[in-house]
Structure formats: structure tokens, C-alpha cells
Amino acid sequence: xxxxxxxxxxxxxxxxxxxxxxxxxxxxxxxxxxxxxxxxxxxxxxxxxxxxxxxxxxxxxxxxxxxxxxxxxxxxxxxxxxxxxxxxxxxxxxxxxxxxxxxxxxxxxxxxxxxxxxxxxxxxxxxxxxxxxxxxxxxxxxxxxxxxxxxxxxxxxxxxxxxxxxxxxxxxxxxxxxxxxxxxxxxxxxxxxxxxxxxxxxxxxxxxxxxxxxxxxxxxxxxxxxxxxxxxxxxxxxxxxxxxxxxxxxxxxxxxxxxxxxxxxxxxxxxxxxxxxxxxxxxxxxxxxxxxxxxxxxxxxxxxxxxxxxxxxxxxxxxxxxxxxxxx
Amino acid sequence: xxxxxxxxxxxxxxxxxxxxxxxxxxxxxxxxxxxxxxxxxxxxxxxxxxxxxxxxxxxxxxxxxxxxxxxxxxxxxxxxxxxxxxxxxxxxxxxxxxxxxxxxxxxxxxxxxxxxxxxxxxxxxxxxxxxxxxxxxxxxxxxxxxxxxxxxxxxxxxxxxxxxxxxxxxxxxxxxxxxxxxxxxxxxxxxxxxxxxxxxxxxxxxxxxxxxxxxxxxxxxxxxxxxxxxxxxxxxxxxxxxxxxxxxxxxxxxxxxxxxxxxxxxxxxxxxxxxxxxxxxxxxxxxxxxxxxxxxxxxxxxxxxxxxxxxxxxxxxxxxxxxxxxxxxxxxxxxxxxxxxxxxxxxxxxxxxxxxxx
Ligand SMILES: Cc1ncc(C[n+]2csc(CCOP(=O)(O)OP(=O)(O)O)c2C)c(N)n1
Ligand SMILES: [Mg+2]
Numbered sequence: 001x002x003x004x005x006x007x008x009x010x011x012x013x014x015x016x017x018x019x020x021x022x023x024x025x026x027x028x029x030x031x032x033x034x035x036x037x038x039x040x041x042x043x044x045x046x047x048x049x050x051x052x053x054x055x056x057x058x059x060x061x062x063x064x065x066x067x068x069x070x071x072x073x074x075x076x077x078x079x080x081x082x083x084x085x086x087x088x089x090x091x092x093x094x095x096x097x098x099x100x101x102x103x104x105x106x107x108x109x110x111x112x113x114x115x116x117x118x119x120x121x122x123x124x125x126x127x128x129x130x131x132x133x134x135x136x137x138x139x140x141x142x143x144x145x146x147x148x149x150x151x152x153x154x155x156x157x158x159x160x161x162x163x164x165x166x167x168x169x170x171x172x173x174x175x176x177x178x179x180x181x182x183x184x185x186x187x188x189x190x191x192x193x194x195x196x197x198x199x200x201x202x203x204x205x206x207x208x209x210x211x212x213x214x215x216x217x218x219x220x221x222x223x224x225x226x227x228x229x230x231x232x233x234x235x236x237x238x239x240x241x242x243x244x245x246x247x248x249x250x251x252x253x254x255x256x257x258x259x260x261x262x263x264x265x266x267x268x269x270x271x272x273x274x275x276x277x278x279x280x281x282x283x284x285x286x287x288x289x290x291x292x293x294x295x296x297x298x299x300x301x302x303x304x305x306x307x308x309x310x311x312x313x314x315x316x317x318x319x320x321x322x323x324x325x326x327x328x
Numbered sequence: 329x330x331x332x333x334x335x336x337x338x339x340x341x342x343x344x345x346x347x348x349x350x351x352x353x354x355x356x357x358x359x360x361x362x363x364x365x366x367x368x369x370x371x372x373x374x375x376x377x378x379x380x381x382x383x384x385x386x387x388x389x390x391x392x393x394x395x396x397x398x399x400x401x402x403x404x405x406x407x408x409x410x411x412x413x414x415x416x417x418x419x420x421x422x423x424x425x426x427x428x429x430x431x432x433x434x435x436x437x438x439x440x441x442x443x444x445x446x447x448x449x450x451x452x453x454x455x456x457x458x459x460x461x462x463x464x465x466x467x468x469x470x471x472x473x474x475x476x477x478x479x480x481x482x483x484x485x486x487x488x489x490x491x492x493x494x495x496x497x498x499x500x501x502x503x504x505x506x507x508x509x510x511x512x513x514x515x516x517x518x519x520x521x522x523x524x525x526x527x528x529x530x531x532x533x534x535x536x537x538x539x540x541x542x543x544x545x546x547x548x549x550x551x552x553x554x555x556x557x558x559x560x561x562x563x564x565x566x567x568x569x570x571x572x573x574x575x576x577x578x579x580x581x582x583x584x585x586x587x588x589x590x591x592x593x594x595x596x597x598x599x600x601x602x603x604x605x606x607x608x609x610x611x612x613x614x615x616x617x618x619x620x621x622x623x624x625x626x627x628x629x630x631x632x633x634x635x636x637x638x639x640x641x642x643x644x645x646x647x648x649x650x651x652x653x654x655x656x657x658x659x660x661x662x663x664x665x666x667x668x669x670x671x672x673x674x675x676x677x678x679x680x681x682x683x684x685x686x
Binding site: 059129132 | 389418437438439440441442445456459460461462491493495496521522524528529530591652654655656657658659662667669676679680681
């Protein structure tokens with residue numbers, strides 16, 4: 001049966017999802033800084049306050065630890081809070097609540113209570129913004145036990161993964177690639193659309209080299225494959241869901257070519273790419289024909305925006321990694 | 329311990345309206361002080377208005393407008409000594425102009441060029457703080473540290489009304505009070521945090537009331553009255569230097585411009601109120617005051633405005649004459665003693681960029 005779709009930008013898909021989920025479940029509420037009257041600084045929550053009222057789309061005080069901390073209590077009172085952190089780096093004050101409570105409370109209640117919090121935030125660089133509007137903090141979140149993490153790279157996945165997060169009984173963090181909020185468009189299923197957590201997506205099929213990426217690095221990798229212009233046949237795997245992770249898809253994509261490069265925007269040391277590489281070392285060693293490479297941001301504070309392109313993984317650096325894998 | 333209860337309710341004002349409200353006076357200010365304050369106001373105003381134009385012309389990036397906030401910045405800084413430290417937020421990005429930081433430097437900050445970053449110790453002006461309220465504890469620590477060393481310096485930290493909701497504000501204010509740190513907590517209450525109005529931020533009747541909970545004086549002042557701001561800050565500085573600890577100053581104003589160049593306030597702002605505020609904006613108010621006093625002539629006014637315009641012309645020219653930043657700077661200053669991995673990364677970047685990088 002054909003599903004009706006609409007062409008939306010990535011941020012419109014997020015907005016569409018929130019409308020649908022608030023409609024579907026009246027225990028879902030949206031809260032954060034400037035999400036109500038203004039509809040969010042990126043307009044991800046536009047229209048929600050008018051449609052669902054100021055008690056279900058709430059302009060909170062400017063306090064990220066308070067936002068996430070009260071979300072814990074709201075869960076205890078039977079709500080399903082979807083909290084927005086205005087930007088990646090401005091989420092840091094909430095890490096205290098995340099680590100000490102959000103990731104532990106279900107465990108602490110010996111399974112008695114659920115904390116179905118969704119945290120969504122724009123993330124990533126390349127937007128020529130002042131300091132601290134550019135971070136890729138997924139590792140801090142994914143490293144926290146009790147927390148699930150997903151990062152869409154298409155408009156349809158932005159809707160589907162967010163819907164899965166909202167309906168999930170555990171706390172889920174969704175990082176939305178802000179660089180592509182308005183530049184990435186795609187067909188998005190209307191109405192109910194859920195992309196289950198834990199399922200990777202094969203973006204391109206190929207036989208020589210496998211690129212593994214997520215979020216804004218997926219379109220970048222597609223650019224690199226195009227730039228290679230047939231020089232190599234490249235498989236591109238979009239991890240989409242960092243936790244739970246689709247290990248089968250990862251291992252299959254690695255086994256298919258035996259040559260893997262992992263691309264991540266965050267700094268390298270202990271980044272999520274290190275986890276992926278460790279899994280390949282543990283479980284795919286006999287399938288590999290070359291060392292697993294990582295193309296990442298550097299281990300420095302995210303730089304001044306005139307030179308941010310030198311920090312970000314680039315088409316050149318991905319192409320370089322593919323060639324090094326081929327030459328090994 | 330000094331008596332601190334209760335916080336002030338009425339806004340302190342010095343400048344009248346030239347009609348029914350008479351002008352007040354501030355002790356100890358002579359004509360050169362009056363004009364220095366005016367120069368500061370005009371310089372900040374010119375910086376701000378030119379920056380909005382530069383942004384439209386694509387010559388600087390996203391910019392946080394501080395139109396009608398100049399009186400708070402100029403008035404407060406005038407009450408400080410050079411050894412006192414200033415901790416600005418993005419809203420006070422150009423406050424360093426008043427301490428001799430070149431306009432070009434601050435323009436470069438908004439242009440995302442490395443020459444826009446300065447060594448705070450050169451000017452006693454800390455780095456521009458972007459994450460809300462997180463610099464309040466820094467300012468408390470600096471003030472406390474100076475006190476521990478037996479030095480006379482104090483510090484002032486600027487933050488907004490929204491910032492008072494953050495945990496970091498609370499922790500910094502409380503530390504300063506407990507340690508008796510010579511700190512001035514200067515709250516720019518422009519009544520908005522992007523689209524969030526003050527009443528969604530607090531149910532306290534005034535922000536100055538918060539001071540009571542920390543055991544420090546809470547002062548309320550008209551933030552568009554540069555003389556009232558100056559006087560209130562001077563009093564707070566005197567308290568700090570006398571060892572009486574921190575003061576919270578709530579300067580009440582109104583954000584008459586978008587939050588930043590990227591913001592479209594039409595969805596939430598009260599346009600009529602903005603027009604009213606614009607008519608009563610802080611530079612014009614002080615200019616009229618000086619004219620009533622007979623201190624400012626047309627000629628002098630033109631000269632001061634001309635100097636500010638020249639400084640901005642020179643500033644943007646110097647900024648634009650700067651060579652593009654070397655991509656290798658990505659690796660500079662992350663550490664005092666960089667781990668060897670960074671050198672490898674730098675070499676990799678140079679190789680991929682084909683040797684174009686220094
Ligand atoms: C920790 C943190 N959270 C969110 C933001 C995004 N943000 C930038 S300015 C702003 C509003 C600040 O309002 P206020 O404190 O009143 O200062 P104003 O901008 O009015 O001077 C917000 C929410 C931020 N910079 N830092
Ligand atoms: Mg404000």
C-alpha cells in the first residue's frame with residue numbers, strides 16, 4: 001500500500017512529528033527555551049502552542065538543568081516530556097541531571113517507574129556561528145548508561161526517529177543536524193511514521209570500501225563518494241541509532257568490503273567512532289583487509305568560524321581515507 | 329555584616345525629562361567626566377549601529393545587538409578603576425572598547441577571525457561569555473582571589489534577566505556572598521530572554537529581590553539613565569572595596585531591538601512598547617541632559633560623533649585588511665603543552681590541504 005508523503009525540510013519533518021505525537025498521545029508535552037511563543041529558535045516547535053495550548057508547549061525559564069530535572073518529576077506525574085535544548089553546547093548544564101538521574105532512575109526504582117523523556121537538540125558545526133553553537137556532544141550522552149541516542153540524516157528519519165523516541169519507554173536523545181535543517185529536503189510519510197531505534201540504513205551500495213557515518217556526516221560522505229567519481233565502489237552505512245546499535249548492519253557492511261572508514265564530526269578521542277572501531281576489532285577482524293580508519297573533528301575546542309572548515313571532516317579528508325584504504 | 333534588607337523597589341533615576349521631572353545631581357562628577365561618559369555612550373552606540381549595517385552587508389556574522397543597553401555598560405565601567413575586572417556576556421561584546429580594546433578586535437570576534445580573541449589580562453576584560461550565566465562564578469572567583477591576595481581590585485559581571493534562572497547564577501552569587509567577594513552582579517534586565525518575557529522567567533516582584541536571599545544589597549536602577557547607573561555602581565564598588573562584599577544591581581531597561589541579527593521578534597514583541605522605548609532611548613536622554621546643563625554644544629557633539637564614526641571606519645577597514653586566518657590555527661592554544669597527537673593531526677590536515685596550510 002502506498003504511503004502518502006509530503007516533501008519537507010528536515011526541521012519541518014521534526015515539526016510535523018511533534019504535531020502528530022502531541023495529537024496522538026495527550027500525555028506528551030513539549031518544553032524548553034523559546035519553544036512556545038516563538039516556536040523555537042529554529043521553528044521546530046512552531047504552531048504547537050497555538051494548537052495544543054501553553055500547558056503542552058511550554059516556554060520554560062532559562063535553565064537547562066531545571067528543564068531536564070523537572071522532566072524527571074513530570075514523568076513521575078505521568079507525562080511524556082519532549083524537551084528541547086536550544087543548542088548542542090547549551091545542553092551542558094543538563095548533563096548533571098542526565099548522568100545522576102535520567103540515566104539511573106528507572107534502575108533505581110527497580111523497574112517500577114519509567115522515564116520516557118525525549119531530549120532533542122540541534123547539533124553540529126558549519127553554520128558560521130559564534131562560539132558554542134557548533135558542538136557535537138553525542139558521546140557524552142551515549143556514554144551515559146540508561147540513555148538511548150539517535151541522530152537522523154534525512155527528513156523522513158528526523159520524523160521517524162523522533163516518533164520512536166517519544167514512544168520509547170526509556171530516555172532518548174535525538175541530535176538534529178542543524179546545518180541541514182533547511183537545506184535537506186525529502187519525502188516524509190504523512191501521519192504515523194516510526195523508524196525503530198536500532199536499525200541502520202544503507203545509503204549507497206558498494207564493494208570496495210565502506211563508509212560508516214551518522215547525522216550531518218552522511219550527506220558529507222555522499223559528497224565524497226560523488227567526488228570519487230567511480231574511482232571506488234563505496235558502501236555508505238548511516239548508523240542512525242547509536243544506542244541501540246544495529247551491530248549486524250555494521251558487521252555486514254564491514255564484511256562486504258573489508259575496508260572501513262568511520263566518519264564523525266565530534267573530536268576523535270573516545271568519540272563514538274572509537275566504539276564502532278572497537279566493535280569491528282572484536283567481531284570483524286577476520287573480515288578486515290585494512291586497518292579501520294577514522295575521519296573526525298580534531299581534539300581541540302571547536303574553532304573560530306572562519307577556520308571551522310579546517311576542523312570539520314571534509315570531502316577531501318574522506319576521499320583521502322578511502323584512497324588510503326584502497327592502497328593498503 | 330552590613331544591613332541588606334529589603335531590596336529596593338523604586339528605580340533610581342538622576343536624569344529628568346526636561347519638563348515635569350527635574351534633573352538630579354551626582355556628587356563628584358565634573359565636566360570632563362560628563363563628556364567622557366558621553367563619548368563612551370556615543371562610541372558604543374556607533375559601534376552597535378554600524379555593526380547591524382555591517383551584518384546586513386555580509387561583513388560580520390551573526391551579531392547580538394545592544395542598542396539601548398549602552399548606558400548600563402558605559403555608566404558601570406565609568407565607576408570602575410582600571411585594575412577592576414569586567415566579565416561581559418555577548419550583550420556587552422564591545423564593552424572592551426571602553427578599556428582600549430580596538431574596534432577591529434571586537435569586529436573580528438563577530439567575523440569569526442582569531443584576531444578577535446584577546447588576552448583578558450591585557451585589559452582586565454574577560455572573554456565574551458556565550459553560555460548564559462556561566463561566567464558569574466568566574467567573576468566571583470576573580471573577586472575572591474583578589475581579596476585573598478590582599479589586592480584592592482573588584483570585578484563586575486554582566487548578565488541578563490534570563491540568566492538569573494540558571495543554576496550558575498545562583499551558585500556564583502552565593503559564593504560571592506559567602507566569601508565576601510568584592511563583586512558587582514550587574515543584571516541587565518531588558519525584560520526579554522530571546523522570546524521569553526520576564527514573567528515567564530520569575531515570579532519575584534523584582535530581580536533585585538533575589539539579592540535578599542543571598543544576603544547582599546539589591547539595588548534597582550533605571551538602566552537607560554547613565555548617571556543613575558554610574559552612581560549605583562560606584563556605591564557598589566565602594567562597598568566592595570570596603571570589604572562589605574557583593575552587591576546585586578538590577579538595571580531595568582527594555583530590549584528595543586531584535587535579540588540578535590538572526591532573530592525575528594515579530595512573533596512575540598510588543599511593537600508599540602518598542603516604539604515608546606525608542607523615543608526614550610538612553611543616548612538621547614543623556615544628550616538632552618548635557619544640553620540642559622550647557623555642557624554639550626552642537627560643535628562638540630559633532631566632534632564626538634565624528635570621532636566614533638572614524639573609529640568604526642578604521643576598525644572595519646583594519647578588520648577587513650587582516651589576512652584570512654591560517655587553518656593551522658585550529659591547533660593553536662588548545663593546550664599549554666600539547667599532546668603529541670595534535671602535531672600528527674596538524675600534519676594530516678596540512679597533507680590533505682595540499683601544503684596550503686602553514
Ligand atoms: C546555557 C545557555 N542556554 C541557552 C542559551 C541560548 N540563549 C542565548 S541568549 C538567550 C537569552 C538570554 O536572555 P537574558 O539572560 O535575558 O540576556 P539578554 O540576551 O536579554 O541580554 C538564550 C536562551 C545560551 N546562550 N546559553
Ligand atoms: Mg534579557
